[in-house]
Amino acid sequence: MRLSRRGLLAATGGALVLTACGQEARPAQSGELLRSKAKLPEPFQVPLPIPPVKKPIRSDANADYYRVVQRTAHHEILPGLKTEVMGYDGLLPGPTFDVRSGRTTVVEQVNELDVPVAVHLHGGHTPAASDGWPLDLIMPTKGGHGSHGEHGGHQMAGGDPTTGKRVYTYPNTQRAATLWYHDHTMDYTAPRVYRGLFGLHLVRDDEEENLPLPKGDREIPLVIADRAFDEDGSFRYPAAKDGPGVEQAYMEGVVADVTLVNGAPWPVHEVDAARYRFRILNASNARRYELGFDRGPATFVQIGSDGGLLDKPIEHQTLVVAPAERFDVIVDFSQYQPGDEVTVVNKLDNDANVLRFKIARKAPDDTRIPDRLSSYGVLPRPSGAVRREWRFRRGDAGGHRGWTINGKPFDPEVMQAQVKLDQDEIWTFVTDVHHPVHVHLAPFQVLTRGGGHPSAYDHGWKDTVDVRPSEVVEVLVRFTAHKGKYLIHCHNLEHEDMAMMAGFETI
Ligand code: C2O
Ligand code: CU
Ligand code: CU
Numbered sequence: 001m002r003l004s005r006r007g008l009l010a011a012t013g014g015a016l017v018l019t020a021c022g023q024e025a026r027p028a029q030s031g032e033l034l035r036s037k038a039k040l041p042e043p044f045q046v047p048l049p050i051p052p053v054k055k056p057i058r059s060d061a062n063a064d065y066y067r068v069v070q071r072t073a074h075h076e077i078l079p080g081l082k083t084e085v086m087g088y089d090g091l092l093p094g095p096t097f098d099v100r101s102g103r104t105t106v107v108e109q110v111n112e113l114d115v116p117v118a119v120h121l122h123g124g125h126t127p128a129a130s131d132g133w134p135l136d137l138i139m140p141t142k143g144g145h146g147s148h149g150e151h152g153g154h155q156m157a158g159g160d161p162t163t164g165k166r167v168y169t170y171p172n173t174q175r176a177a178t179l180w181y182h183d184h185t186m187d188y189t190a191p192r193v194y195r196g197l198f199g200l201h202l203v204r205d206d207e208e209e210n211l212p213l214p215k216g217d218r219e220i221p222l223v224i225a226d227r228a229f230d231e232d233g234s235f236r237y238p239a240a241k242d243g244p245g246v247e248q249a250y251m252e253g254v255v256a257d258v259t260l261v262n263g264a265p266w267p268v269h270e271v272d273a274a275r276y277r278f279r280i281l282n283a284s285n286a287r288r289y290e291l292g293f294d295r296g297p298a299t300f301v302q303i304g305s306d307g308g309l310l311d312k313p314i315e316h317q318t319l320v321v322a323p324a325e326r327f328d329v330i331v332d333f334s335q336y337q338p339g340d341e342v343t344v345v346n347k348l349d350n351d352a353n354v355l356r357f358k359i360a361r362k363a364p365d366d367t368r369i370p371d372r373l374s375s376y377g378v379l380p381r382p383s384g385a386v387r388r389e390w391r392f393r394r395g396d397a398g399g400h401r402g403w404t405i406n407g408k409p410f411d412p413e414v415m416q417a418q419v420k421l422d423q424d425e426i427w428t429f430v431t432d433v434h435h436p437v438h439v440h441l442a443p444f445q446v447l448t449r450g451g452g453h454p455s456a457y458d459h460g461w462k463d464t465v466d467v468r469p470s471e472v473v474e475v476l477v478r479f480t481a482h483k484g485k486y487l488i489h490c491h492n493l494e495h496e497d498m499a500m501m502a503g504f505e506t507i
Helices: 005-012 189-195 493-497
Strands: 032-034 063-075 083-088 097-100 104-111 119-122 165-170 177-183 198-204 219-229 254-256 258-261 268-273 275-282 289-293 300-305 308-316 319-321 326-332 341-346 352-362 386-395 402-405 415-419 425-431 435-439 444-449 464-467 472-477 484-490 501-506
Touching (some): 083 189, 097 104, 119 165, 177 326, 219 254, 258 352, 275 319, 308 326, 402 484, 425 464, 464 472, 484 493
Parallel strands (some): 063 104, 097 198, 219 275, 268 352, 386 425
Antiparallel strands (some): 063 083, 119 177, 300 326, 341 352, 425 472, 435 464, 435 484
């Protein structure tokens, strides 16, 4: 059986639902495929790049100070072609921040692009003034803002724009975890991130460092992002011609035909026959992955989630990763022989290639995966928690074309909830189609999914949860510090730009 796309669209009210025939239904993909016009390379020709670690310009007893310049740069992403990227320090992905829990990171962000930007540390326990509120813009120093179809339509109300640069302060008062930073400009997050404005921010602590896990060359970030390219190598993105957001045809999300890992198309990496730690981030605008290996016996042993280490490891044959989610995993290549190759594929896209490992040599390995990783426990369901419901739906009414939360498109002047600090809250997320739901400021634990147990991918502290079509997910959240305006939104970036975002205020 092969349904046409149009037939599917009609059947699902607009959501593209990909289901593998003859197998149990796989989680759906929401998005519209955008194809490249450029000639695409053979996979596994390019070595896996590792983003450089950012060096502080100075340090004192409590803090490290950094300076990042957001600028365009031209990179050879596809062999023989140049792609203009918008990058932190001109890089795609941006440099990796590698910081200590409890030590403050101070970042001066300089905007040398010709568009306004805002920087958000995703997963950060960050004071509101540094959280990258979508109207706390850094205006460009040169040329005003005008390119990329922006007609100066930003309302400044509710924001605190600066010109040229802005200093962000991250206290890092949180456990070791894989965080990431990315653009958060109102109405334009999707095209900014698509062109390169994203990078990793790793928080480390003693608890994690004392574990006998792979380190150094055997601890590798895998930042996965799909992109499409024009004939000349430039990024293709279907921005709306008549204002902010994306073309109507791509309202479900932009999914593209080239998989970049750390900025390289379908790269290859030589490994020792040993254990490796991979910090996987899905930095795609809308695409979800079910990562698997093309040949056994390798599996993913998950040790951490968005918010840091799990209490104990969980073994997965495949890993479903929604946009913005992070999975910290160990893969044991000692089960292969030198000369073997093993490919990571996306089971949600007919085993499409992601990247390949070549087992280069036998090597000593003194690492282990302890049965007990971290001392945090699963929180019991509190009695007397405050309950709130957040409904994520398409909403085309009242002149608004796009997506809504609780029936409302994002309005920076409207706070949909006032949330007391130090109060247990049970938040219920309800969907129509697929929505990866993200909450700023505090991590949460998933209590129930579809009225039953959390899924195999919901364990640990999360800040993004993949809520599937017509599903109800309950999470337990508690905000412990920082009063101000924060966001809850869908992390399908096309949905976010088309207003699926809501402010809430911690009090
Ligand atoms: Cu990763 Cu509000 O964002
Ligand atoms: Cu965030
Ligand atoms: Cu969504």
